[in-house]
Amino acid sequence: MCRHLGYLGPDVSVGELIGWGENSLLRQSWAPRDMRHGGTINADGFGVGWWGQDAFSRYRSQQPLWSDPVLRETLPQIRSGAVVAATRSATVGMPVQATACAPFTDRTWAFSHNGLVKGWPETLGPLAEQLPVTDLLQLEAPTDSAALWLLLQRALAEQGPEKALTTLVRAVDAAAPKSRLNFLLGDGRELWATTWDHSLSVLVDDDRAIVMSEPFDDDPGWQSVPDRHIVYARPGHLIITPLEMGA
Numbered sequence: 001m002c003r004h005l006g007y008l009g010p011d012v013s014v015g016e017l018i019g020w021g022e023n024s025l026l027r028q029s030w031a032p033r034d035m036r037h038g039g040t041i042n043a044d045g046f047g048v049g050w051w052g053q054d055a056f057s058r059y060r061s062q063q064p065l066w067s068d069p070v071l072r073e074t075l076p077q078i079r080s081g082a083v084v085a086a087t088r089s090a091t092v093g094m095p096v097q098a099t100a101c102a103p104f105t106d107r108t109w110a111f112s113h114n115g116l117v118k119g120w121p122e123t124l125g126p127l128a129e130q131l132p133v134t135d136l137l138q139l140e141a142p143t144d145s146a147a148l149w150l151l152l153q154r155a156l157a158e159q160g161p162e163k164a165l166t167t168l169v170r171a172v173d174a175a176a177p178k179s180r181l182n183f184l185l186g187d188g189r190e191l192w193a194t195t196w197d198h199s200l201s202v203l204v205d206d207d208r209a210i211v212m213s214e215p216f217d218d219d220p221g222w223q224s225v226p227d228r229h230i231v232y233a234r235p236g237h238l239i240i241t242p243l244e245m246g247a
């Protein structure tokens with residue numbers, strides 16, 4: 001499964017953030033500790049999104065995180081207090097291309113998915129039928145995650161992030177049981193994440209909120225999020241709610 005990271009806190013070097021800790025996102029791209037369901041490394045591209053003074057920027061690549069020069073030459077010079085990053089292990093049958101890498105974005109929201117939709121694309125068909133054809137024609141990549149992002153954007157247009165994520169997880173689980181749906185969503189000020197058959201940890205104190213598939217170090221402040229929960233995090237605030245009883 002892919003690995004993702006959401007950060008909110010004091011401005012940091014985006015390149016350094018990716019390399020933070022003995023189990024950094026960078027290290028998780030080639031030596032993750034907690035791969036489940038048969039994956040081994042996360043080498044099928046990566047993406048990094050960050051919020052600056054008044055705009056969101058993103059870089060995505062189909063190269064492994066460790067081999068793209070951007071990590072040494074560009075990202076260390078960029079500073080931000082709000083970052084979403086992900087390193088990808090393509091699900092069998094799904095293409096390796098930059099546009100399949102999270103974060104997906106509409107410039108307000110940044111979205112990442114760890115997992116897979118069981119039986120994709122057939123199982124998602126009934127849900128995708130609700131979408132206008134023009135949306136489907138703009139699908140960035142023929143992958144489950146890109147399709148989930150389309151569905152989530154529709155939901156976000158109608159309801160708040162927590163409700164939109166909860167509704168999407170339930171709808172996909174009903175249409176495609178045994179899917180793995182760890183989502184991460186941010187808008188530069190707040191983070192939301194779900195656990196649905198995969199690992200997630202959070203580290204929140206008064207200054208920062210970090211949500212990550214695996215902790216990047218052994219700080220005792222990391223909390224492991226139980227399965228089937230939704231997380232709301234920003235510096236000084238952490239709420240973890242069971243998804244099955246959630247909003």
Ligand code: GLN
Pocket residue numbers: 001002003039088089090091094100113114115116117143144145
């Ligand atoms: N299924 C998604 C993809 O192929 C996510 C993969 C993952 O989490 N390993 O992009």
